[in-house]
Amino acid sequence: MENQQVARRSDATRATILDAARARFAADGYEKATIRAIARDAHIDPSMVMRYYGSKAGLFTAAVAIDPGLPGLSLEPREEIGRTLVRHFLTLWEENGELTALMRVGATDPAVADRMGSVLREQLIPLARLLGPEPEQAQARARAALCASAVLGLALTRYVLRFPASVALGREEIVDWLGPTVQRYLTAPTP
Structure with a gap:
């Protein structure tokens, strides 16, 4: 039960980070968007962004969907x-x-x-x-x-x-x- 709650919180945190990243990348572009600004928008510590995505490029890659269908x-x-x-x-x-x-x-x-x-x-x-x-x-x-x-x-x-x-x-x-x-x-x- 406790592991499921941790997993749900982790999934929610990832989703919050991705939403903030998508908005920030769209508003500022890749070069001007910063991990700090994305973390601030997501109301979390910047270290959490790095923990989940490793780098700005890793976050960008996860945030931008590429499925032309x-x-x-x-x-x-x-x-x-x-x-x-x-x-x-x-x-x-x-x-x-x-x-x-x-x-x-x-x-x-x-x-x-x-x-x-x-x-x-x-x-x-x-x-x-x-x-x-x-x-x-x-x-x-x-x-x-x-x-x-x-x-x-x-x-x-x-x-x-x-x-x-x-x-x-x-x-x-x-x-x-x-x-x-x-x-x-x-x-x-x-x-």
């Missing part, structure tokens, strides 16, 4: 999957400010970059294998990497660097331009 996407009609994926990614980026922070941190922190890469390994590669004309794992990895570079390149220029030309594009313009490219990467014969 690709396995749940409809793959029909097959000739529209590129457009469907681009729309899906646009929605993710527009509804989740944490992804912008994640992109910034992932460019400089290997642990966060590896976490981002797990999405490629766990979701995009199986999707590329399913849709590609050949069953080889190497081709699926190449196809997934090209899709990721297209989508992440757009996200970088539109949501992180905020290039005026990228920001000015409407959703359907992006879908019209990028959708066929993603479609080709996933389904075209290997060159």
Whole structure:
């Protein structure tokens, strides 16, 4: 009974820390957010944050969810999957400010970059294998990497660097331009 109460308190403390971290990272960005500020927001001692998460990067990695939900996407009609994926990614980026922070941190922190890469390994590669004309794992990895570079390149220029030309594009313009490219990467014969 006592162990269950301790576990519940521990889970509650972790959840409180993660909530405070998400809010602080979203408000201040990764660089400006501090363990002290997050601990203050969570009403706990900073040492507790370190105890549970080890470092600021560890806390960030735990606080930012990276599940694009690709396995749940409809793959029909097959000739529209590129457009469907681009729309899906646009929605993710527009509804989740944490992804912008994640992109910034992932460019400089290997642990966060590896976490981002797990999405490629766990979701995009199986999707590329399913849709590609050949069953080889190497081709699926190449196809997934090209899709990721297209989508992440757009996200970088539109949501992180905020290039005026990228920001000015409407959703359907992006879908019209990028959708066929993603479609080709996933389904075209290997060159």
